[in-house]
Amino acid sequence: MTEAAQLQVSDEVAIIIQNMNKWYGSFHVLRDIDLTVNRGERIVICGPSGSGKSTLIRCINALEEHQAGSIEVDGTLLSSDLKNIDKIRSEVGMCFQHFNLFPHLTILENCTLAPIWVRKTPKKEAEETAMHFLAKVKIPEQADKYPGQLSGGQQQRVAIARSLCMRPRIMLFDEPTSALDPEMIKEVLDTMIELAEDGMTMLCVTHEMGFARQVANRVIFMDAGQIVEQNEPEEFFNNPKSDRTKLFLSQILGH
Amino acid sequence: MTDTNVSFVRHEQIPPSPPPARESGVIKWARENLFSNWFNSILTIIALYFIIRLVWGAAPWFLNGVWDAASIRECRDILAAAGKETGACFAVLVDRWDHLLFGFKYPADAYWRPTLAFILLLFAAAPALFYMYVPRRFLLLTAAYPFIAYWLIWGGSLWVPIFVAAAIIATGFVFRIVENMSVSLRTYLAAVVGVAAGIGLAYLLFSGAQELRFIAGSIGGEGLRVIPFALFWAASIFTYIFFIPMGIFVGYTIYQSGEDGGLVTLVTALLAIFVMLAYLLGPVAAGLNFIIPLELSAVPSRDMGGYMLSLILGTVCVSLSIPLGIVLALGRQSRMPLIKGVCVVFIEFVRGVPLITLLFVANVMLAYFMPPQTNFDLILRVIIMITMFSSAYIAEVIRGGLAALPKGQYEAADSLGLNYTQATRLIILPQALKISIPGIVNVAVGLFKDTTLVSVISMFDVVGMIRGPIQQSTDWISIYWEVYGFAAVCFFIVCYGISQYSQWLERQLATDHR
Numbered sequence: 229m230t231e232a233a234q235l236q237v238s239d240e241v242a243i244i245i246q247n248m249n250k251w252y253g254s255f256h257v258l259r260d261i262d263l264t265v266n267r268g269e270r271i272v273i274c275g276p277s278g279s280g281k282s283t284l285i286r287c288i289n290a291l292e293e294h295q296a297g298s299i300e301v302d303g304t305l306l307s308s309d310l311k312n313i314d315k316i317r318s319e320v321g322m323c324f325q326h327f328n329l330f331p332h333l334t335i336l337e338n339c340t341l342a343p344i345w346v347r348k349t350p351k352k353e354a355e356e357t358a359m360h361f362l363a364k365v366k367i368p369e370q371a372d373k374y375p376g377q378l379s380g381g382q383q384q385r386v387a388i389a390r391s392l393c394m395r396p397r398i399m400l401f402d403e404p405t406s407a408l409d410p411e412m413i414k415e416v417l418d419t420m421i422e423l424a425e426d427g428m429t430m431l432c433v434t435h436e437m438g439f440a441r442q443v444a445n446r447v448i449f450m451d452a453g454q455i456v457e458q459n460e461p462e463e464f465f466n467n468p469k470s471d472r473t474k475l476f477l478s479q480i481l482g483h
Numbered sequence: 484m485t486d487t488n489v490s491f492v493r494h495e496q497i498p499p500s501p502p503p504a505r506e507s508g509v510i511k512w513a514r515e516n517l518f519s520n521w522f523n524s525i526l527t528i529i530a531l532y533f534i535i536r537l538v539w540g541a542a543p544w545f546l547n548g549v550w551d552a553a554s555i556r557e558c559r560d561i562l563a564a565a566g567k568e569t570g571a572c573f574a575v576l577v578d579r580w581d582h583l584l585f586g587f588k589y590p591a592d593a594y595w596r597p598t599l600a601f602i603l604l605l606f607a608a609a610p611a612l613f614y615m616y617v618p619r620r621f622l623l624l625t626a627a628y629p630f631i632a633y634w635l636i637w638g639g640s641l642w643v644p645i646f647v648a649a650a651i652i653a654t655g656f657v658f659r660i661v662e663n664m665s666v667s668l669r670t671y672l673a674a675v676v677g678v679a680a681g682i683g684l685a686y687l688l689f690s691g692a693q694e695l696r697f698i699a700g701s702i703g704g705e706g707l708r709v710i711p712f713a714l715f716w717a718a719s720i721f722t723y724i725f726f727i728p729m730g731i732f733v734g735y736t737i738y739q740s741g742e743d744g745g746l747v748t749l750v751t752a753l754l755a756i757f758v759m760l761a762y763l764l765g766p767v768a769a770g771l772n773f774i775i776p777l778e779l780s781a782v783p784s785r786d787m788g789g790y791m792l793s794l795i796l797g798t799v800c801v802s803l804s805i806p807l808g809i810v811l812a813l814g815r816q817s818r819m820p821l822i823k824g825v826c827v828v829f830i831e832f833v834r835g836v837p838l839i840t841l842l843f844v845a846n847v848m849l850a851y852f853m854p855p856q857t858n859f860d861l862i863l864r865v866i867i868m869i870t871m872f873s874s875a876y877i878a879e880v881i882r883g884g885l886a887a888l889p890k891g892q893y894e895a896a897d898s899l900g901l902n903y904t905q906a907t908r909l910i911i912l913p914q915a916l917k918i919s920i921p922g923i924v925n926v927a928v929g930l931f932k933d934t935t936l937v938s939v940i941s942m943f944d945v946v947g948m949i950r951g952p953i954q955q956s957t958d959w960i961s962i963y964w965e966v967y968g969f970a971a972v973c974f975f976i977v978c979y980g981i982s983q984y985s986q987w988l989e990r991q992l993a994t995d996h997r
């Protein structure tokens with residue numbers, strides 16, 4: 229058994245997506261998505277390019293609007309009500325492919341901004357929290373630099389620390405390593421593994437299958453806007469059921 | 484093998500020797516920059532020739548300059564007596580120094596007031612311009628400055644600017660209170676405010692329609708009269724029919740938004756400041772002045788002139804048009820069609836009209852739009868027009884900056900839970916403005932120089948002073964180079980200063996290390 233199995237998954241529900249559909253104009257991006265995520269689950273989402281993986285996780289924190297069905301995060305129903313959206317966004321952290329750090333602020337300011345303005349944390353306390361998480365991602369000594377002075381891997385770890393400073397209960401990752409050079413991928417994945425070991429609920433779009441095997445307790449395969457297959461990593465990789473999954477796995481594991 | 488003590492590494496350093504003469508200092512620089520190849524050498528020689536010719540020609544004019552004479556004739560006599568062919572007559576600057584700086588009608592015993600206001604401006608601007616070095620609390624000085632400067636330059640009762648400042652602060656409190664009100668209380672307020680704003684708007688439209696008829700009566704030749712009349716009657720009838728439904732609609736919209744809060748808060752604050760300024764300002768200021776008179780002799784706007792007027796117009800218009808430009812640029816990006824539409828129409832209209840037209844409108848037309856008895860200050864009208872004009876340009880510059888920001892910045896701000904105001908203020912604007920600095924400075928410098936256009940609508944700014952009272956006086960008739968040269972120097976100093984400041988600011992803000 230993998231290490232992942234040893235990590236606790238509670239019965240408490242974190243996210244419920246029911247019958248969710250989304251269109252871009254007349255293009256049907258997401259079709260009848262049903263997904264329930266329990267607290268402490270680590271879910272890896274994979275699938276061919278354009279299958280709607282990014283769109284799915286961006287719907288969870290309302291960066292994209294869905295047109296049908298329901299999404300409930302931590303018991304809050306996502307509607308067009310701005311208060312609910314702000315509440316959910318402050319509970320859900322997100323890391324992007326291109327880091328999206330704020331280039332005009334120092335690393336420390338990047339990390340303290342949201343706690344100070346959204347959570348109204350006193351500045352001193354926010355800075356202590358920020359230094360704690362920067363130490364956790366192993367770059368406390370860079371706190372006073374600007375994002376432009378850091379390597380890609382360091383920037384992505386800062387982005388993770390920045391999300392963690394809001395003390396989110398759920399973390400979303402959209403291909404966090406795919407803009408990185410191979411030698412930097414490991415440092416980011418290590419950070420994410422630690423996060424998983426701390427019991428964070430994580431949804432991660434990635435093609436790092438080693439990471440999926442080691443950390444995930446469920447792998448979801450998407451194609452053409454649908455969830456085609458989901459299973460425990462061992463089963464998923466060794467025993468894929470649908471043909472599309474087999475084809476996809478043979479392509480990405482082939483080389 | 485013999486046991487010799489040979490060392491392969493030198494033990495002592497060779498003392499450094501200066502590089503050969505042709506590789507250092509002036510000669511090296513000249514060789515690299517001026518004579519690097521035959522083509523550059525020829526260009527250098529040609530350029531040198533022209534520079535020398537220019538200096539040779541201009542130097543005697545400067546050096547022979549006469550600084551002490553009462554008129555241009557006396558000046559020429561002095562030059563002729565000294566047997567000099569050419570020479571500047573700087574005496575005009577000495578003779579008309581006061582007029583060039585303050586205009587010819589500003590009372591001489593009050594010159595210290597604008598001078599003091601100018602010195603204070605340097606202190607008041609510093610906390611804003613050098614915000615990274617000056618503690619934030621000094622910004623209070625910057626905020627208080629407009630009121631102090633107004634009182635110093637225009638004079639009158641100090642209670643007027645104090646009351647206006649108090650009204651602005653009070654409006655801030657009203658905004659806060661309404662914002663934090665319980666929903667049910669705010670709904671009651673929304674009903675009251677909605678009725679008031681609806682009636683107010685209807686009344687505005689009503690009096691506007693009457694003004695239209697007045698304008699129609701006063702323009703157009705005999706034959707052409709029909710067209711403006713027809714147009715304005717159509718517009719007036721439209722207003723007459725619709726002013727009540729409009730009022731009801733506006734009132735109802737505000738009432739509806741009671742639960743949500745934003746619109747009610749804004750409208751209540753606007754109504755509060757309107758009531759304070761329109762109905763309370765006069766009596767309260769007069770009353771206070773009666774108890775404790777704090778008065779400087781009042782100077783009317785038409786007595787302002789000289790470089791002082793240029794500086795007033797430049798400073799006020801630049802500092803107003805940047806915030807207005809930001810609002811317009813953000814409005815143009817808004818997802819609300821009404822706001823977006825208003826901003827687009829405003830920007831496109833104002834950009835499509837020459838500034839001089841707007842100034843003529845300010846001079847002549849705006850007076851028509853006001854109820855007959857109100858005396859709407861000319862400088863204020865000009866400030867409104869120039870500010871409108873340059874804010875449209877600044878809005879477009881800033882829109883470029885906003886468009887240059889990657890979408891990821893908006894998304895990162897959203898995903899952290901920042902609301903629109905916070906994201907705009909903390910993430911979007913600092914970056915967009917930084918990108919826009921060169922463009923904004925471009926507009927600001929242009930604006931400052933364009934203030935000289937007011938000389939065309941018979942205001943006596945520094946150029947107006949020269950064109951009018953100086954060149955047309957018998958003493959200094961047909962004097963050109965000295966006075967226009969002076970004006971050029973005045974403007975150059977400020978414009979070059981702005982340009983240097985902006986370059987310094989850009990270096991300060993360079994954090995992206997691309």
Ligand SMILES: Nc1ncnc2c1ncn2[C@@H]1O[C@H](COP(=O)(O)OP(=O)(O)OP(=O)(O)O)[C@@H](O)[C@H]1O
Nearest residue numbers: 252255257275276277278279280281282283284403
């Ligand atoms: N703003 C948009 N407007 C219209 N279509 C869009 C938009 N964003 C994405 N799409 C389309 O939606 C589909 C799903 O996009 P999405 O970004 O979710 O794919 P993905 O699975 O994340 O792919 P990748 O692995 O390349 O990141 C794609 O076909 C894309 O072309």
Ligand SMILES: [Mg+2]
Nearest residue numbers: 281282283403
């Ligand atoms: Mg994607």
